Amino acid sequence: MKRIAALLLTLAVALCAALPVLAADTIEVTEDVSVSDDYDWTRFKGQNVTLNVYNWGEYISNGSDDSVDVVAAFEKLTGIKVNYTTFDSNESLYAKLKSGAANYDVIIPSDYMVAKMINEGMLAPLDYDNIPNFQKIDAGYRNPDYDPQNAYTVPYMLCTTGIIYNTTMVDEAPTCWADLWDEQYAGNILMFNNSRDAYAIAAFKSGHSINPATPEEVDEVVEQLKAQKPLVQAYVMDEIFDKMIGGEAAIGVYYSGDAITMIDDNPDLAWVFPEEGSVLSVDCMAVPAASEHKEAAEMFINFMCETDIGKANSEYIGYTTPMHDVWEVLDEDLKTSEIAYPSEEDAAREKVFTALSDEVNSELDLKWSEMKSYDEGGGSYLFLLLLLAMLALACFNIWRKVRRKTRNQY
Missing domain, CATH: 3.40.190.10 (Periplasmic binding protein-like II)
Structure with a gap:
C-alpha cells in the first residue's frame, strides 16, 4: 500500500508540474x-x-x-x-x-x-x-x-508627436518642425488634419506657446500654417498609414506609436524627435x-x-x-x-496641452477652417473669374457678330 501511495503521489506531483x-x-x-x-x-x-x-x-x-x-x-x-x-x-x-x-x-x-x-x-x-x-x-x-x-x-x-520620413525620398534627414516649411518637399508633405496638433507644430516653429492665451496669438500662428499650405500634399489622419507605407509622400507628421507601426511595415521609414520639442499627449x-x-x-x-x-x-x-x-x-x-x-x-x-478659454477655442476653430479653405476658396474664386471671363468673351463675340450683321444690312 505504501508503494502504491508513493507512486500515486509521484504521479500527482508530475501532473501538477505539467499543468500551466x-x-x-x-x-x-x-x-x-x-x-x-x-x-x-x-x-x-x-x-x-x-x-x-x-x-x-x-x-x-x-x-x-x-x-x-x-x-x-x-x-x-x-x-x-x-x-x-x-x-x-x-x-x-x-x-x-x-x-x-x-x-x-x-x-x-x-x-x-x-x-x-x-x-x-x-x-x-x-x-x-x-x-x-x-x-x-x-x-x-x-x-x-x-x-x-x-x-x-x-x-x-x-504619445509624442514627431516627424516620419522616407529615407529613400529625402536626401538629408529632417531635424526640426521648420523643415516642414522647406520648399524642397513641396507636394510631398503630410500634415495633421486637426487644429490642435497642427497649431502646435506651427507654434513650435515660430517660438509661440502650444497653448495660446489670446485670439491674436492664434491669428499669428495660423499665418504660419497658411504659408505652409501650398507645400502640403494632404491633411491626413489615419490616411497617413497607406501614404507613408506606400511611398506616396516623403515626409509627414504623426504620433509615436503609429510611427512604430509604419516603420515595421516599411523599413525605409524613419522617425525624428524635432529639436524644437514635441507634444506629450x-x-x-x-x-x-x-x-x-x-x-x-x-x-x-x-x-x-x-x-x-x-x-x-x-x-x-x-x-x-x-x-x-x-x-x-x-x-x-x-x-x-x-x-x-x-x-x-x-x-x-x-x-503638454492645457485647456483653452472658450474665446481662444472659438478663434482657433474659425482660423483653422479659414486656413483649410484658403486655397480651395482661392481656387473657386479663380474658377469663377475664369467663368466670367469666358462668359464676357462669348458675349463680346455675339456682339461682334450682331454688329457685323447690322453693318452688312446697312
Missing part, C-alpha cells in the same frame, strides 16, 4: 491573458448588455499578427457584447457626441479634449469602486491639469454622460488596466504605457525604443 502555473489570485481568460480574481467579472452575464466603445483607429490589440484579441477576451470573460467602432481625431469624436447622433459607453479622447468635454458636462464622474486597477496607474499620470482629481478619466496610453478612457451602461463601461476600463491586457495593447500598438508594472513585462525592443520612450534630453523638451 497560474498565480493563486488570477483567472485565466486566454492562453496569454490572466486577470485578477478578486473582481466580479461575471455580474452582467445573461443580461444581454452591449457596450458601445469608440476608440482611435489602430489603437487596441485585435488578434491579428498573433496578438491578443482584447475585445473578444473581455466578451468571453464578462458575457458583455462590445460594439467597437473607431474615429480618427478628437474633433470628429467631439462632433459625433455633441450631435447626439450616437450613444457611446466608453470613449478615449486626448487630454485637451477631455478638458473641453468636462467643461461642457459631456462626461460622467467615475465610480472607482468599479475600477480598482486605477491604482496601477503611475502616480506621475494621476490628477493632471485636464482632470485634476481623475474624477472623469483613467489614462490609457501616452495622454489619451484617456472615459464614460460619456449619456451612457446607459455606466457600471459595465467601468468594468471595461478596469479590464483595460489589467497588466496582461495593458501589455498586449502596448506591444501591439507601440504606444507608451502609463503603468509601470506593464512596462516591466514589455518586449525588450519596445521597452528600449526611443520612439515610445524618448531620451531624458528629448523628454525635457516635451510640452
Whole structure:
C-alpha cells in the first residue's frame, strides 16, 4: 500500500508540474491573458448588455499578427457584447457626441479634449469602486491639469508627436518642425488634419506657446500654417498609414506609436524627435454622460488596466504605457525604443496641452477652417473669374457678330 501511495503521489506531483502555473489570485481568460480574481467579472452575464466603445483607429490589440484579441477576451470573460467602432481625431469624436447622433459607453479622447468635454458636462464622474486597477496607474499620470482629481478619466496610453520620413525620398534627414516649411518637399508633405496638433507644430516653429492665451496669438500662428499650405500634399489622419507605407509622400507628421507601426511595415521609414520639442499627449478612457451602461463601461476600463491586457495593447500598438508594472513585462525592443520612450534630453523638451478659454477655442476653430479653405476658396474664386471671363468673351463675340450683321444690312 505504501508503494502504491508513493507512486500515486509521484504521479500527482508530475501532473501538477505539467499543468500551466497560474498565480493563486488570477483567472485565466486566454492562453496569454490572466486577470485578477478578486473582481466580479461575471455580474452582467445573461443580461444581454452591449457596450458601445469608440476608440482611435489602430489603437487596441485585435488578434491579428498573433496578438491578443482584447475585445473578444473581455466578451468571453464578462458575457458583455462590445460594439467597437473607431474615429480618427478628437474633433470628429467631439462632433459625433455633441450631435447626439450616437450613444457611446466608453470613449478615449486626448487630454485637451477631455478638458473641453468636462467643461461642457459631456462626461460622467467615475465610480472607482468599479475600477480598482486605477491604482496601477503611475502616480506621475494621476490628477493632471485636464482632470485634476481623475474624477472623469483613467489614462490609457501616452504619445509624442514627431516627424516620419522616407529615407529613400529625402536626401538629408529632417531635424526640426521648420523643415516642414522647406520648399524642397513641396507636394510631398503630410500634415495633421486637426487644429490642435497642427497649431502646435506651427507654434513650435515660430517660438509661440502650444497653448495660446489670446485670439491674436492664434491669428499669428495660423499665418504660419497658411504659408505652409501650398507645400502640403494632404491633411491626413489615419490616411497617413497607406501614404507613408506606400511611398506616396516623403515626409509627414504623426504620433509615436503609429510611427512604430509604419516603420515595421516599411523599413525605409524613419522617425525624428524635432529639436524644437514635441507634444506629450495622454489619451484617456472615459464614460460619456449619456451612457446607459455606466457600471459595465467601468468594468471595461478596469479590464483595460489589467497588466496582461495593458501589455498586449502596448506591444501591439507601440504606444507608451502609463503603468509601470506593464512596462516591466514589455518586449525588450519596445521597452528600449526611443520612439515610445524618448531620451531624458528629448523628454525635457516635451510640452503638454492645457485647456483653452472658450474665446481662444472659438478663434482657433474659425482660423483653422479659414486656413483649410484658403486655397480651395482661392481656387473657386479663380474658377469663377475664369467663368466670367469666358462668359464676357462669348458675349463680346455675339456682339461682334450682331454688329457685323447690322453693318452688312446697312
